[in-house]
Amino acid sequence: DFVVVNFYHFVFIQDPQAEVAKHRSFLELEGLDINGRVYLNEQGINAQYSGPSKDAMAYVNWLRKDNRFSNILVQISPSEKGHTFPILKLRYKSSLVQFEGGMSHLSFLDPSMRAMPITASDPLSNVDEEKANILMYCTGGICCDVYSTILRQQGFQNLYTLKGGVSHYLKNEVPAEWVGNLFVFDSRLSLPPSIYYTGATTQAESNPVSGDDNFAKCYVCSLKVSELRHRNCANLDCNLLFLCCRQCVEDLRGCCCLTCTTAPRRRPVLNGMQRYKKWHYYRDMDFQGKLKIST
Numbered sequence: 001d002f003v004v005v006n007f008y009h010f011v012f013i014q015d016p017q018a019e020v021a022k023h024r025s026f027l028e029l030e031g032l033d034i035n036g037r038v039y040l041n042e043q044g045i046n047a048q049y050s051g052p053s054k055d056a057m058a059y060v061n062w063l064r065k066d067n068r069f070s071n072i073l074v075q076i077s078p079s080e081k082g083h084t085f086p087i088l089k090l091r092y093k094s095s096l097v098q099f100e101g102g103m104s105h106l107s108f109l110d111p112s113m114r115a116m117p118i119t120a121s122d123p124l125s126n127v128d129e130e131k132a133n134i135l136m137y138c139t140g141g142i143c144c145d146v147y148s149t150i151l152r153q154q155g156f157q158n159l160y161t162l163k164g165g166v167s168h169y170l171k172n173e174v175p176a177e178w179v180g181n182l183f184v185f186d187s188r189l190s191l192p193p194s195i196y197y198t199g200a201t202t203q204a205e206s207n208p209v210s211g212d213d214n215f216a217k218c219y220v221c222s223l224k225v226s227e228l229r230h231r232n233c234a235n236l237d238c239n240l241l242f243l244c245c246r247q248c249v250e251d252l253r254g255c256c257c258l259t260c261t262t263a264p265r266r267r268p269v270l271n272g273m274q275r276y277k278k279w280h281y282y283r284d285m286d287f288q289g290k291l292k293i294s295t
Ligand SMILES: [Zn+2]
Pocket: 218, 219, 220, 221, 222, 223, 244, 245, 246, 247, 248, 249
């Protein structure tokens, strides 16, 4: 029984390199089968990894013995097909979250932190910084923690974030009004909400969109898609992740646009639940030969 574990925690780490070494030696000593991303720096830790339930939890329990990490909020979801990450990347990273311009200059360790206002981003440029209530949500909570710090620096005062993100919300509230799946950042791509509150192992992709909302549109033709199945563009050099209706998948042979259908390095169209293999699998393929056959 494999699970995927997600957690992050902003806390001052005096010597992050030593912390990385400590984690590595624990994992090796215990022989834990863990794949994924575990990033540490002076500001804290951000981890997404997969592994057998026993191993995955052993790591969490070990970490929680440390006072700095004793109250981390951990998100766990099942993974039917084993590991969702190919390898373990456990290392120091200057930015725990990938944001434009990085985040190393932001002070997460002081929640009341307010600095010189920076240029307001477009959607909020006409919003009253003192009066507006802003509710933010994201998959696991970390993006909102980061972005609310940015907004606080800009002078916004009434900021609310969804604790633990959508995945924590789905686990703790019955998501009666939730439509569709939750996008996750590993090889499972998206999960139905039932995975979080019942631990059920329903296949995400076969979960039809419920409700009347026309929110999930085909990237190509803008028509409503009946199944939330993300796919990567068949053009290896594009690889765009997009939602596509069945007709457009057929018409564009798995590509995201007409231009991509004539690109030199096109992969075969995938059906059903399949995912493309790692890019290097296709690197040495005889793309030109395939092109001749298909035209
Ligand atoms: Zn379409």
